[in-house]
Amino acid sequence: MIPKRNFTDSFDQKEEEDQSPKRRFTFANLVRDVMRAHMLHQTLIKMESFLRKVVQEEVERGIVNHFHTLPSSMTMNDHQFESGSGRTCRQLRFPEKIPPVLFTNNRMETEDGKPIRIEMWDVNSEKIVTSGSLSSIKAEIMVMDSDFEPEELEEGDWTEEAFKSKIQREREGKRPLLTGELTTWLKNGVGYFGDVSFSDNSSWVRNRKFRLGARVVPNVSTKTTRVREAISQAFVVKDHRGECQKKHFPPKLVDETWRLKKISKDGKFHKRLTSKGIITVKDFLQSYYTDQSNLRQLLGGGANTSKTWETIVEHANTNTCTLNNAAQNYVYYKEVGEALVGLIFNCVYKNVGASFDGGQNWVSLENLNAHQMRVVERLKCDAYKNINQFSPVDIGFVSNIQQCELTDPFNKQSSLDELKNVQTILVPGSNENGINYNLLPLSTTSYMNQAGDPIYDDWAALDQL
Missing domain, CATH: 2.60.40.3960 (Velvet domain)
Known part of the structure; x- marks a missing residue:
């Protein structure tokens, strides 16, 4: 027979439990409780997104399985979504x-x-x-x-x-x-x-x-x-x-030269260009248009192959829109006898137009005839030797270049009516400086034949331009 539990023993045990020391309230315990609550909160937040995804996938799967079991007559016909073929x-x-x-x-x-x-x-x-x-x-x-x-x-x-x-x-x-x-x-x-x-x-x-x-x-x-x-x-x-060495397509004028194809950052091409003060793509193009043979010689080595050189130059000239619309452009004038001939250059010193009447009318190079182009090429060489004489102009000046041809008395296709208003002609020559022009009077009776074509005795000198 199991003896009954003594009431006094139970009372004494309860009294001992009541007298046991309780947890002390300290700052450390408070911090511990706060951290525990914070960790629990963060865990619940992470669990929430996971549970949402699981629940959503299970619901979608259940819907698909439900409709999959429906009779074929209650589902949409496949042919409603497919073409006749x-x-x-x-x-x-x-x-x-x-x-x-x-x-x-x-x-x-x-x-x-x-x-x-x-x-x-x-x-x-x-x-x-x-x-x-x-x-x-x-x-x-x-x-x-x-x-x-x-x-x-x-x-x-x-x-x-x-x-x-x-x-x-x-x-x-x-x-x-x-x-x-x-x-x-x-x-x-x-x-x-x-x-x-x-x-x-x-x-x-x-x-x-x-x-x-x-x-x-x-x-x-x-x-x-x-x-x-x-x-x-x-x-x-x-x-x-490798992103720090990423090439730009198209390159910007302010980009460093190693942003161009075939030029590695801190590579031999990059170091040679930097040593001559050619830092940016704009510097590279300016050097290219003023003296490309010297630039190619500076790169030397691998740039001597046509493919490497053409790849670099082609990539540098990719952004033609930026070149044509850059705010900084330049004009160069040269007195030739009593005439003032002018050339206009874009921001990288590329010649884009010319004037044969002191800057009153400008014509793009595409609309110059063969003789005018020869005159421009000779004068351009002189301009690149005197870049310090370039005068800056704004973009509005360049956009006003006329898309028409200038009257050229050396052009044998010019008519008699066009030459009646021409009082002088620009006659090319040569001297020790390589450039010499004389402004001579033009008489329609002495410089034209019976067919109305202009006649000039020294055509050979003109062809040497």
């Missing part, structure tokens, strides 16, 4: 180009500096799908191998299996190739991948290039039709540590 007439597209070179750990943007945009298109009407379930569908982005068959890309016709086979996976032991927000919801047929970046470069794949791909996330709409995936053009991904 059997090809899919709904397709995702990247409407804007990806830059030819991207860098790891940098947010991906288009060539215009905008977030990556994705659109749902109707292939038949060539319009964006702005209504219906497919206009608000969820899409995901991934990396693709650029080794697609050209015929498939041109026709825009590839199978779902072909697309899946070209999805590029990360290297073993590496992070996923893409990080960030890899899914987006379309709104009126348009969506954006705002914060996406590469974690690895493309140097390890066979063709050293990637493409971007995008496809819809399966749901009830995709159960009844296939939406063709989007594929971008190929591009190179480089390590972000």
Whole structure:
């Protein structure tokens, strides 16, 4: 028989528990409690986003499974989404180009500096799908191998299996190739991948290039039709540590010369140019137009090959719009006998126009005849030897260059009526300085034949210009 518990023993035990020391209230305990509460709060915040994603995916999966079990008569006919040829007439597209070179750990943007945009298109009407379930569908982005068959890309016709086979996976032991927000919801047929970046470069794949791909996330709409995936053009991904040596396309005038192709930062070309005070692209072009043989000799070595030299010069001259619209331009005048001949140069000392009447009328070089061009070339050599005599002018002055031809008394095609108003002609000659012009009177009776053509005895001297 189990003995009964003594009431006094129970009372004594309770009294001992009441008399046990309680937790002391100290500042350390207070800090510990606050930190514990803060950590719990942060954990709940992180768990919330994870749980939301899990719940959303489970709900979508349940809806898809539910509609998948419905009778075929209650689901939309596939042919309502396909063209008569059997090809899919709904397709995702990247409407804007990806830059030819991207860098790891940098947010991906288009060539215009905008977030990556994705659109749902109707292939038949060539319009964006702005209504219906497919206009608000969820899409995901991934990396693709650029080794697609050209015929498939041109026709825009590839199978779902072909697309899946070209999805590029990360290297073993590496992070996923893409990080960030890899899914987006379309709104009126348009969506954006705002914060996406590469974690690895493309140097390890066979063709050293990637493409971007995008496809819809399966749901009830995709159960009844296939939406063709989007594929971008190929591009190179480089390590972000090489971004500091990135070439600019097109280069700016204020860029350092190593931003040009074939010129490496702190390389031999860069050091040789810097030693002569040629720091920027503008300095390089000014040296090129004033004395390109000396510039090429300065680079020496590798620049002696035509391909290397042409590549550098072509890249430097890429931004012709900036050159033609730069605020700083120059004019050079030279007294030739009693006439004042002028040449106009842009900001990099390239000759773009001339005047044979003291600057009252300017003509672009494209509209000068052969004789006028010979005069300009001789005078231009003199101008480049006296750059300190260049006078700056604003852009408005250059934009007023007339697109017409000047009357030239040496032009045998000039008519008698044009020459009646010409009182003098510019006669070329030569001296020890290399340039000599004389302003002589022109008589329509003594310098014209019966056919009305101007006659000048020393045509050989003119041809030597």
